[in-house]
Amino acid sequence: MNHHFFKHWILMIPLLWPCLKVAETLKAEKAQRAVPPPGRAKRGWVWNQFVVPEEMDTVQHVGRLRSELDNGNNSFQYKLLGTGAGSFSIDERTGDIFAIQKLDREEQSLYILRAQVIDTTNGKAVEPESEFVIRVSDINDNEPRFLDEPYEAIVPEMSPEGTFVIKVTANDADDPTTGYHARLLYNLERGQPYFSVEPTTGVIRISSKMDRELQDTYCVIIQAKDMLGQPGALSGTTTVSIKLSDINDNKPIFKESFYRFSISESAPSGTSIGKIMAYDDDIGENAEMEYSIEDDDSKTFDIIIDNETQEGIVILQKEVDFEQQSHYGIRAKVKNYHVDEELAPAHVNASTTYIKVQVEDEDEPPVFLLPYYIFEIPEGKPYGTIIGTVSAIDPDRRQSPMRYSLTGSKMFDINGNGTIITTNLLDREVSAWYNLSVTATETYNVQQISSVHVYVQVFNINDNAPEFSQFYETYVCENAESGKTIQIISAIDRDESIEDHHFYFNHSMEDANNSSFMLIDNQGNMILLRNKTKGYLAKIGE
Incomplete structure (x- = not known):
């Protein structure tokens, strides 16, 4: 009996094991321990392995459950119990089990039921209640x-x-x-x-x-x-x-191979001239680019980038003059900021475009030939003496004639050709320098004016006689000793001299023979007068 049981237990293991899900392992193991092998069970239950296909629309016969004590007298009644019993039915007389609902293995692959058999003649259980398993076999009903x-x-x-x-x-x-x-x-x-x-x-x-x-x-x-x-x-x-x-496998290329811009000659440094644009099929960092000016030795222009639009803004770096140069030809270059060194030799290179800048002529104010003028004239010259000539020109091509006017002093006037003349006698001792302003006005456009400073220096001439520095009234005692100094006399000269003035003194004509006094040169501009006994006159000269 024990040998028979062991043999059938070994045979059932490979049949039951594949059907168990991991999540139901413990429950299945419990069920397996409770399921007797085919043939005579220890307590008299007899059944085979129960397997039913899933997804069957008709009632399916699952198998037969019976007691070994059943002799076919129809007094035994079979019953199914358990949570999943509603999906199955049993023929109470024969023990045949049927699946009465469509089963889905993916929802439940094992049903653990309990079986009970009762003798209807006395209402007592013929066999002890026992558990058994119905396995739902798989069909290929689920797509990946x-x-x-x-x-x-x-x-x-x-x-x-x-x-x-x-x-x-x-x-x-x-x-x-x-x-x-x-x-x-x-x-x-x-x-x-x-x-x-x-x-x-x-x-x-x-x-x-x-x-x-x-x-x-x-x-x-x-x-x-x-x-x-x-x-x-x-x-x-x-x-x-x-x-x-994206990888940086494309070079930036200018949209245009030639650009033409214009700029006024009056435009200040930093003025925007125009925009150039290159496109790069790459995106993000790989499309960032920088512009530069090529072939511009004069450094007249520069290019800055608009980081939002990636446009190159051509700007004036220093002022231009239409009369000196009316147009410029420059070449602009564009290249990527970030270059893949491995791709650069074959794919990422700079590209260039040509830019022509036309300088537009503006009506500019007159320009004096000198930034300022300095003239010199001796004092004492007669009215109408020419001081000098200033000259302004129209820098524009039409070369407008000029009208001149002068301010700063009524001692001078200016004529139509810029010649400055005196209108009064000049005295250096009154004013040695004159600060004048000359204005030039274009005849064709009186709104265009310019001014220049003119400085006039008045030279000295010897037109002032020496003078005694003061009036002298000298006294001497009647008994004064001979040779006694009784007065020191000094003189001045209002004229300008490079060296110090040197004066000489002598007796006046009426006192030339007066021997009571004598003059002594003090090696300067002073004379010592000695022994005065009566009134005395002295003369001074240079």
């Missing part, structure tokens, strides 16, 4: 599903063949141990020839280089089939959005 949708991936453009993009994974709810119901194969439905998918792993790889500037986004469709793609297999699809990230 991609549970991690949506799939998105980013890969650099121009990536080589074989570059990993993304891995997609489908899930099949069918029993993986039943045939090939959950064995999947992946197939690329859309995305050739740029992508491929590994059939067993779902790994998507690059199969051909792609240029983001031609197309930056790809929609790839992946299909997963169960049963290894055999006839009757179910399938599911997913969409993978693949974006190409």
Whole structure:
């Protein structure tokens, strides 16, 4: 008896084990321990392994449950008990079990029921109540599903063949141990020839280089089939959005090969002349560029960049003059800020464009030939003496004649050709310098005027006689000794001299023979007068 039980227990293990889900392992193990093997059980129950296919629309016979004590006299009554008993029915007389509802293995793969048999003649249980298991067998009724949708991936453009993009994974709810119901194969439905998918792993790889500037986004469709793609297999699809990230594989190129701008000659330094624009098929940092001026030795122009629009703004770096140069030809260069050193030799280079700048003529004010004038004239010259001539010209091409006017002193006047003359006698001792202002006005446009400073220096001539520095009235005692100094006399001269004035003194004509006094030179501009006994006159000279 024990040997028979052990033998059938060993045979049932491989039949029951595959049907158990991980989540139901403990419950299943308990059920297995309670299920007797086919044939005579210890307590008299007899049944085979119960298996019913899922998704069957008709009533299905599952198997027969009976007691060994049942001799067919129809006095035994069989009953099903347990949580899942509502999905099944039992013929109370024969013990035949039927599935009366459509079963879904993916919802419940095992039903653990209890069996009871009663002798209707006395109402007593014939056998002890026991548990048994009904296993729901799998059919391939679930298609593969991609549970991690949506799939998105980013890969650099121009990536080589074989570059990993993304891995997609489908899930099949069918029993993986039943045939090939959950064995999947992946197939690329859309995305050739740029992508491929590994059939067993779902790994998507690059199969051909792609240029983001031609197309930056790809929609790839992946299909997963169960049963290894055999006839009757179910399938599911997913969409993978693949974006190409940019690499710096394009050089900036000017939109125009020639630009023409104009600038007024009166424009100050820093004036914007115009804008130039280069475009770069790359994006982001790879499209950032810088401009520069080539072939401009005069350093007249410069280019700054508008960081928002990436335009190059041509500016005037120093003022221009139409009369000196009426047009300029310069070349502008553009290149990327950030250059991939590996790509630079073959792909990323600078490009250039030609710019012609026309200088526009403006009506400019007169220009004096000198920034200021200094003239010299001796004092005492008669009225109408010419001091000098100032001259202004019209810098414009029409060369307007000039009218001159003078301010600063009524001692001078100016005529139509810029000649300054005196209108009064000049005295250096009254004023040695005159600060004048001469204004030139264009005849064709009286709004255009300019002024210049004129400085006139009056030279000295010896037109002033020496003078005694004061009136002298000298006294001497009547008994004064001979040779006694009685007065020191000094003189001045109002004229200007490079060297110090030197005066000589002598007696006046009426006192020339007067020997009571004498004059002594004191080696300067002073004379000592001695021994005065009566009135005395002295003369002074240079």
